[in-house]
Amino acid sequence: MLLRGAAMHYLKHSTIDMDLLAGELVISRATLYRMVGSRDALLGEVFWAIGRLFLAEAAGEATGAGADRVLAVSRQFAELVAGAQQLRQFVSEEPQTAARVLLTTGTPVHERAVAAQLDIFETAGLTGEPAEMRRRAFLYVRLMESVVYSDILGMREIGFEMAEPALRALLPA
Template sequence: MPVPARRVVSRERVVQGGCAFFLRHATLDMDGLADSLSVSRATLYRVVHGRDVLLGDVLWRLGERALAQARDETTTPGLDGVLETTRRFTALLRHAAAFRAFLRAEPATAARVLFTPAGGVHARVVEAQKGILAAAAVDPAWSPDDLDGAAFLYVRIIESALYAELISGRRADPATAERAARAVLEAC
């Protein structure tokens, strides 16, 4: 009896499939994803090395798209442009139904994937924010000395407001978060 050929799937294809699955189901079920990609669960895990890693890739890919849209729609330069991009980006996330449903259904997983190296999302967001700050720093009215530190602190402030219910079970005031974020950027 011939041995069936092994189906090969690329990491990029798995991430694309994971994005589509997540948007449809507000979660990432590895069995369901494997079925949708016509691969075995073992093959899926061999490619992605775990659900948290794949969730991190999926959430980052979807977030990166929202961030690109927010950047494209930003009309203000400098520090005010950084804040405008953030307002636009967080509004997109707040209205992303699958993402919000995931946060409600799997808060521990969401926190692990979003805030720790397990999913790698936070590090990628900080790096993207560093790029936003560097682009804004061409404005002579504002130029931070420490882009790495400014990006890290800025992202943590925005995360604390955006994910306040996940972190502490209470609502955050976006206006207060923006004032705090502005203060950090002005101090850098």
């Protein structure tokens, strides 16, 4: 219930205002913080919930197998993120918070993205030694973050096409 309420609040406001959210959920601000820990943690949960939906949609639309399938999922995911107006607005208005939540270990978003990328590799039929695959997934996610969150990183829009050769190079043969 809390995550659903927070997600709806985020979609309406393109941010999370903890005071306003507590009022919407009819709980005190202190209770809200006890339940979620911090605004960053709650944002991380909301972003991951949205990211999971985007990944599922991208995987459902992707075709092919192997490296081509992985790249198709990634391309579609990048397009979905680019079209997410609330996320674009949040990143524009709160770039430091966005960087902290999306790109660091302050929340589990990045770690979950690496685990999801490993699943995408496996579903596409790409396998290898587990530690090596994890390193590849980590690097793959970092490169994808550079594409979808380039504005946070100080670079205006890096197109997927530019990153695709590097992404393909990270995939096992």
